[in-house]
Every structure is written in C-alpha cells, then in structure tokens.
Amino acid sequence: MAKFSVSSPKLATVIAPAILVLAGTTPLWAFATSSNEGVAIEEDGAAQNVAGISVDGLKKKEIKTLNRYLANREAGDARQCIRLRQVRRTATVGDDILIYEMRGGDILVNRTRSGCNAVGGNAIINSTPDDRICNGQIFEVRDPLANIPLGSCAFGEFVQYDKVGSENAD
Template sequence: MRAAAIPLLLLTGLAACSAYPADPPTRSARAQAQIARELAGRVPGKPVSCLSNWRSNDMVTVDDRTLLFRNGRTTYVNHLRGSCTNLGFGGYALLTKQFGGLGLCDGDVARVIDTASGFTVGSCAIGEFVPYTRVANR
C-alpha cells in the first residue's frame, strides 16, 4: 500500500505544478524605458539561436531576465529562460561558459557572480536572440 502511495503523491505534485500557467513577469518602468530607448527606430527580425561573435563589453543588462547585445547596426534582445537573480543590480556580473562550441547560444547556462567575493549568486539559461535592425533612411 505504501509503495503505491508514493507514486500517487509524486503525480499529484507534478499535476499541481502544471495546473496553472505562470503569469508573465512584469518589467519595471525603468527597464521598459531602457528597452524602448535602445530599440527606437529598429525593427525585429527572425530570432537566432547563437551569437557567434560577441564581446562582453557590448552586452547591456536591462534587468534580471533581459540582456541586450550591440553589434553594429543590430541590437539583439535576449529574454533569459528564468530569472538571473541579482543580475539587474550593481556589483554583479554575468559569467557564461560554453562547452563544445564558439559563441553564446540558446540554452547555455550563465552564472551571476558577486564581483566583490567571486561567489556564484544565481544562474539562468540563455534564450533566443531577437535581432533589431535600424531602419535605413530613404
């Protein structure tokens, strides 16, 4: 009897996790304004899975779940899969580690590091990169 109860409890717990979809996270007014400024005059393109050539000093942290990557006339928006806790606050840095390839790709795990102590204080997965390209003047 006890052996049958454990799987039943596990299934009940799993059903509770998927019963209600998570509400989309809200973005602060500051983050919304920053994104609007960065993407003004740009139009979105088809998402890409990887940025093969990027420099960390071209990465802009908007908040705990949004990164921007500037590359010439294109700015890539990345909505992280989950929240990288503390990333949006000063004193923390995003450290990525890729295995088996070049660049930064959808699904790569990034760690948030406290720059004073060097300790990992959070982590999250990188999402797709949506390119926003400046509209050419006619």
Template sequence: MRTKFLPLLVLPLAMSACSASEVADAPAPIGEKQAKQLAKELDGKTPGEPVNCITSINARDAMRISDDTLLYRVSGNLVYLNKLRSSCPGLARGDDIMVVETYSGQYCRGDFIRQVDRYSGMQGPSCSFGDFIPYRKAK
C-alpha cells in the same frame, strides 16, 4: 509495509515544492526606467527572425535590462534582444560579474549565465539564454 505508502506521501510534497519554485522564477514586471531604456535601444529598429546563437566576439556589450532581459549591442545598427529562459534574481542590478558558460565561440540558446559576487567571489543565481532576436535599423 510502511515503505509502500512512503511514495504516496512524498509525491504531493514534491509537487508543491515544484510549483513554489515556478512562482519564484517568475520575472518581476519590467519597471518604467527599464522600459524607457529598452525603448531607447530598440528605437528605429525592426525585429528579425530569432536565432539560436550569436558570435561571442560581437556580443561584448551586454546591457542588463531586467532580471530576465539582456541586450547585446553589436553596432549602432544591430542589437540582439534575449529573453532568458528563467528569471535571474539580481541580474538587473549589475553588481555581480556575469559569466557565460559556453563551449564554442558563440552564445547559444541554453548556455548558462552565472553571477559571481565581485567582492567575495561567491556564486549567485544562474540562468540560461533564450532565443536571440536581432533588431536592425532600416536601410
């Protein structure tokens, strides 16, 4: 008889835990320094249509703007902006090694990024890519 009522007690607890994790994953507002860096990198460039993947060979120069924003500089004329699908706490600090888990020669929407402490080797938070938005200089 008691087991019938157990799901009724567990469901509200599970729902409150989900809503608490959603709040924790909310990205912190971008700071003034980060906004200046982003503006500097995108200055004179026009956004294009978002793409799902970029070639990992061209995406070697990753810049951590905030805990949920990355820039990949391909050349002086092309930069890809990626708003991660969730916040990655501590990503902007740049202390950790950023490891991209990909199974192709591309970085794609949904691929995971893991942070690994460079001193202890312990894994930190992980997150996943969103769409890649190309920003190009006008010709």
C-alpha cells in the same frame, strides 16, 4: 580549452581577472539617454512597452536603457547563437533581459529562460568551448563586488531588432 566571458555594468576587478575575458564589451551605463522615442504610451500616460517588450515592473533607468537600444526598432528573426567576438556592447534590463549591440549595428535581445531573477547589475560568467553563446546554454550569475555566486540561468533565443522601415539584407 574553455573560454570565459563576463558582462556586467558594475564589473569590479575582484572577479578573477586572470581567467576572465571581457570579449570587447563596453558597459551600457555610460550611454544613458532621456529620450522617449519608441515608448508606447497609454491614455493614462503610463509607458506599456518599448519595441514590443513590456516595461511593467521596470525602473525608469531600465526603461531608458531599453529605449536607447530599441527606439524605432521592431522584433525580427531569432538566432540560436551569437559569436562573442562580434559583441560591441552589452546591457542588462531588469532581471531577465540581456541586450547585445553587435559590431555592424545589429541589436539582439535575449530573454533568459524561466525568468532568471538575478541578471540585473550582476556579472554574467559564461564558460564555452568556442566563442559562441547559444539558446539553452547555462551561465553563472555572480555579485561582482563580493564575488558570490547568485545562481545559474539559461540563455533564450537572441531576437534581432531591426530598424522600422529598413530592409535587413541577409
């Protein structure tokens, strides 16, 4: 039997709650911060990246979201799959960046393949035969209030962001 999961900071109860499982996630919007730690600043004062991820075209709130999760971190190894039961929180940044905070403190960033153009603020509905989501797997994007499908996208690699100066004991 297929399992379903939804990830959205605006998730409304209108999306078929009888068949969807939230996989224990908490929306990020409750954890906004105004810290600028970890943001690379150019001489003209414009932020260019957070932990190596370009902030061009992102809104101030989205940059804060990236910063909250990735300050003092750098890209490490990429994973092909993650287990949904290990996800503590999810967040979306812009139209194509998904952030997963895992139980145990790992932070993983997924850049959707071929630029999704619809992830930000919408529900991600994933059907999977087990509790894993993997690189290349297709998911549906829906407007959470109108319950209208907006298209389909594919997950990219799940890149782990390690704390700067710490060694990851795998």
